[in-house]
Amino acid sequence: MRLLQLGLGAVIALSFFVPISHAQGPAKIEPGFDYRVLPVAQPLDTKGKVEVIEFFWYGCPHCFDFDPEIMAWEKRQAKDVVFRQVPIAFREELMPHSQLFYALEALGKSNLNSKVMFAMHRENKRLLNENDIADWVASQGVDRNAFLAAYRSFAVVSKARAARQLGDAYRIDGVPTVAIQGKYITSPSIAGTRAKAIAVMDHLVDKVRKENYK
Incomplete structure (x- = not known):
């Protein structure tokens, strides 16, 4: 009878112990596993x-999958957080997508970015040549000629190429x-x-604040 009581006591003790061992809060975030530190910091x-x-x-x-989450993340940030997107063209034939991004930005139509992604991933639109891109943008209520003027402009083409160079500086090999x-x-x-x-x-973001934005 005493052995049974001891056994029951051990079971009861274990039943209290197990939840405590798992109540450790959020998983630890570690450099090298959840994020990487660039060997050369880039200018801000x-x-x-x-x-x-x-x-x-x-x-x-x-x-496309990450877009709703990162857009929601941006909306809840304090005023000391400056967020921007940079389009990366890993091959020359993908540069029209970067030009599309900066042309929309120049026209104050960056709100169409999520719709561009939806058109590509849900409506099977490639949007890789100028005419297809201009037709699609016009279908969203944007003046076609104004868009083409922005898309072909030196400023937009330069920004698209600078974005590619920035990706190289940050050693971006995937998005x-x-x-x-x-x-x-x-x-x-990287994070999983x-x-x-x-x-x-x-x-x-909290780490940078603690480092006095350095």
Whole structure:
């Protein structure tokens, strides 16, 4: 009888012990596993702020999946966080997508970016030549001639090429990838999941604040 009581006591003790051992809070975020530190920090456009860049490509299915989450993340950031997107063309034939991004930006139509991705990934539109791109943009209520003027402009073409060079400077070899303060890199593939990547971004933003935005 005493052995049974001891056994029952052990079971009861174990039943209390197991939940406690798992109640450790959020998973630890570690450099080298959840994010990487660039060997050479890149210059910042804004001082005294947290600079966050999402490198992406319209045609990337992972970018399409991540887009709603990172847009929601941006909306809840404090005023000291400066967020921007940079389109990456890993091959020359994909440069029209980068020009599309900057032409929409020049026209104040960046709100169409998510629709561009939806058209590519849900409506099977490639949008890789000028006429197809202009036709699609016009279907969204944008003046076709005004768009083409922006799309062909020296400023837009220069920005598209500069974006590619920036990706090289940050050693971007896949998208989506998020750079924070010119020196930290994370992504859903690095962190393991989209949710973990968002958690890592929050962690890094707080880290930069503690480092006095350096």
